Amino acid sequence: MSHFTSIKTQIKNRDALVTALSDVGFKNIEIHETAQHLYGYQGDVREQTAEVIIRRQYIGSSSNDIGFKQQADGQYEAIISEYDRHRYNQEWMNKLMQRYGYHALKATAKEQGFTIEEDEVMQDGTVKVVVARWA
Amino acid sequence: MSHFTTIKVQIKNGEVLHQVLQELGHKVECNTKVRGYHGDTTQAEYVIRQNNGYDLGFRRSGDNYEIVADFWGAQINQQKFVNSITQKYAHKTLMATVQEQGFNIEEEEVLQDGTVRVVVGRWA
Numbered sequence: 001m002s003h004f005t006s007i008k009t010q011i012k013n014r015d016a017l018v019t020a021l022s023d024v025g026f027k028n029i030e031i032h033e034t035a036q037h038l039y040g041y042q043g044d045v046r047e048q049t050a051e052v053i054i055r056r057q058y059i060g061s062s063s064n065d066i067g068f069k070q071q072a073d074g075q076y077e078a079i080i081s082e083y084d085r086h087r088y089n090q091e092w093m094n095k096l097m098q099r100y101g102y103h104a105l106k107a108t109a110k111e112q113g114f115t116i117e118e119d120e121v122m123q124d125g126t127v128k129v130v131v132a133r134w135a
Numbered sequence: 136m137s138h139f140t141t142i143k144v145q146i147k148n149g150e151v152l153h154q155v156l157q158e159l160g161h162k163v164e165c166n167t168k169v170r171g172y173h174g175d176t177t178q179a180e181y182v183i184r185q186n187n188g189y190d191l192g193f194r195r196s197g198d199n200y201e202i203v204a205d206f207w208g209a210q211i212n213q214q215k216f217v218n219s220i221t222q223k224y225a226h227k228t229l230m231a232t233v234q235e236q237g238f239n240i241e242e243e244e245v246l247q248d249g250t251v252r253v254v255v256g257r258w259a
Contacts, residue, residue, distance in 0.1 A: 010235065010236075094259060095259050097237070098237075098257055098258075098259045100236075101236030101237050101238065101257055102236075102257070104232065104235075104236050105232055105233060105236050105238060105255070108228060108229060108232040109229055109232075111145075111228075112145075112224075112225035112226075112228050112229050113145075113221075113225050114225065114229060114253075117252070122256075124258070125258060125259040126256050126257065126258045126259075127256065127257050127258075127259075128241070128254065128255070128256045129238075129254070129255050129256075130252065130253070130254045130255075131229070131252070131253050131255075132246075132250050132251065132252040132253070133222065133225055133226070133250065133251050134248065134249060134250045134251075
C-alpha cells in the first residue's frame with residue numbers, strides 16, 4: 001500500500017485550482033462541497049478525504065487518487081501517494097502553482113476592475129499578463 | 136433628522152483600506168463616531184476627521200465596506216473621493232496578489248488619461 005503524503009500549498013481559490021489542474025492535463029476533476037474519501041490503487045477506501053479529487057483511473061493503472069483538501073486556514077493541501085510522487089513531484093507542483101497563480105491573479109484583477117489587455121506564454125515558459133484600470 | 140448617506144464600495148479588506156486612507160494623506164481614527172449635522176453621530180470602523188466638523192466614515196456591511204457621511208456638510212466631491220479610494224485599493228489588492236502568486240512586476244505606468252497599466256510575469 002502506497003502511503004499518502006500531504007503537501008502544503010498556497011492555494012486558496014478553488015476555482016483557480018480546478019482550472020490549473022485542467023491546464024496541466026486533467027480533464028476529469030471532482031469538486032465536492034464536503035470532503036470525500038480517496039481510494040487506493042486496489043480500490044481500497046482510504047482514511048484521507050478531499051474536496052477536489054482526481055480519481056486514479058484518470059492518472060495511471062497503478063496510481064492512487066490525488067486530492068486537495070482545504071485546511072482550517074482556507075489553504076489547500078495536496079494529498080499524493082508516494083508512488084505517484086515520482087511523477088507528480090515538486091517540478092509538477094511548481095508548474096501547477098504557476099498555472100494556479102496565473103488564474104488567481106486574473107480573478108483578482110477582474111474583481112478589482114482591471115481589464116486584461118494581454119496574456120501570453122513566452123518561449124521560455126514565462127507567463128506574462130498585462131492589466132489596466134482606469135481611475 | 137439624520138443627514139447621513141451611505142455608499143456601498145467594493146472594499147473587503149479593512150487593513151488595506153486603512154493603509155489606502157493614510158497614503159492618500161487622510162488622518163484616520165479607528166472604531167469611533169462619525170460626526171454629522173447638528174451633533175448627530177454614527178459609528179464606523181475607520182473615520183476621517185475633518186476640520187469642518189463633518190467626518191467621513193467607513194463601516195463594514197456584510198462582506199464589504201460602505202462609506203457613511205453627511206456629504207452635504209462634508210463639502211467634498213463625493214464621486215472624486217470614492218474614485219480615489221477605490222482605485223488605490225484595487226491597485227494595492229492587485230499588487231498583493233501579484234506578490235503572493237510569485238509574479239514579478241515588469242512594468243508599471245500611469246497613462247495620460249489616468250489609466251494604471253501593469254505588466255507582470257512569472258516563470259514556471
